[in-house]
Amino acid sequence: MKNYKIILCTFLLLPLMVLSQEKKKDSIVDKPSRPAFESATLIDNATDVLFNKNTLEVMMQHRFGEINGGTNDLAGFWGASNIRIALSYALHDRLTVGFGTTKEGRLQDFNWKVGLLRQTRSDKTPLNISYYGNFTIDARPGNRFYTKQDRYSYFHQIIFSRRFSPNVSFQIAPSISHYNTVESFMENDRFAIAFGGRAKISPQTSILLDYSQPITQFKNVTEADGSITNYNHPGISLGVEFGTSNHAFQLFITNFRGIVPQQNYMKTTNDFFNGDFLIGFNITRNYNF
Template identity: 35%
Template sequence: MKYIFIISIFCLSLAVKAQENDLMALLNDQTEEPIIYAEATFKGSRLINGHTVQTRKAKAFEFLISHRFGRLNSGAYELFGIDGANIRLGFEYGLSDRITIGLGRNSFEKTFDSFMKVKLLKQSKGRKVMPFSAVFLTSAALKTLKGQEGFTTTVSKLTYTHQLLIARKFNNSFSFQVMPTIIHRNMILVEQENSDVFALGVGGRFKLTQRVSLNAEYYQRFDVPEADLNYNSLAVGVDIETGGHVFQLHLTNSRAMIEKGFITETSGDFFNGDIHFGFNVSRVF
């Protein structure tokens, strides 16, 4: 009987010790620092001309209308650019929270485009620290404009773009993004052009109010041939958020609304007055 009592006391003490350990583990789990992800680094999927690190939620659908008028300095004959408008209609879908695909059609050079964005990293703090978000973008564009000398096959009309979008939301007011880019053109018209174009884009957003922000974007090309008559793309604008819509109003020297166009085919000098007024309107369903 004495041994039974001793063994019972021993087993009871082990049970109490185990419960104490379980309770401590539970308390540690509850007090462990959470992971806090940065949300809404940018309000939309476009900074101005180019993409941002924002991807669509899984099964979310976005309809995007982009519009660029002609040059403001074209004079009254062209109604200060209204007569020379270009438009792009785009459709984007979230395959998952990390993968977005999209299709679009541009009146500029009658170009069809498609893309895929894959979120590689998401900015976070707390138990898991990641100082920035990163997204890989790959796209293809097919120019269908007729009468282009030399562009006789479908393959010759294709252009491919690859970008790594890296962004950081520094606080609730300011976000910054860099965009290293490579563009490959299957065919070029003159020997002075490069089939492969390397560029680095930079851009940012500064919130003026809860629903209004000021945006800017610039792309610097590298190893540009002296005979190249194009300019680097520059754009400034304002974002206005109204519920499910985001209105983007901007000024830019680029007519095109996809990477192969505004990075490699911007023919106007922003500081010489070759400026296009434009807007993007998006609706997420």
């Protein structure tokens, strides 16, 4: 009789033991996957990366002059440069806010990023989805603007990313740029889509690709000397990234001279395939509090 009681208790407890093990297994497997990218920026576009709460990111972005900008420019190093210095702070694991100032145009941008969906290790959720946006003020002095609102521009982007493996990640990011005031041949809004990827070639080194394609088309402009200016060229950026847990350095070539995204999408006239590209770098450093 005693043996029967032991067997009966074992059968009664077995489902609870199995269920407990399955729950424990699911809780481990279904944790969020690691971010698809190392840095919050993929050369010219934002990524899915959101830092832990109370993390401060300090960023410096630099663009030298165009390589074909002159005969005595030393590949653009002696030409006019563009620089942005920015800070961003993680108020929550899924919410980051920041501020940056850019040399060209004296642009002051207030930006934010929100994590909407996170890829899980079990692939039950196969994608990361994030929203990035900014509000930018052109702070140049003078009477170039009729009203204060003419200085304002906005940018909104939804980022779909996936970490296919520890070494390969990819993202697609549709966006809309808006300027309150534009030239007569432009529209106030421009839709665009960006494609970006990262391939790790060593534990600290990755190859980066960032491609930005305008969808809304603007008319070509005929200049006084008869030349044609085209505002519909895609942005093409190729580079390498060296990263650690709290630091990332990206070195690249790009035809985007601007750094604030709506400036790139709306006002770029450089043709990458015509040699209108430049050397740039991004440096980030994170501080945890």
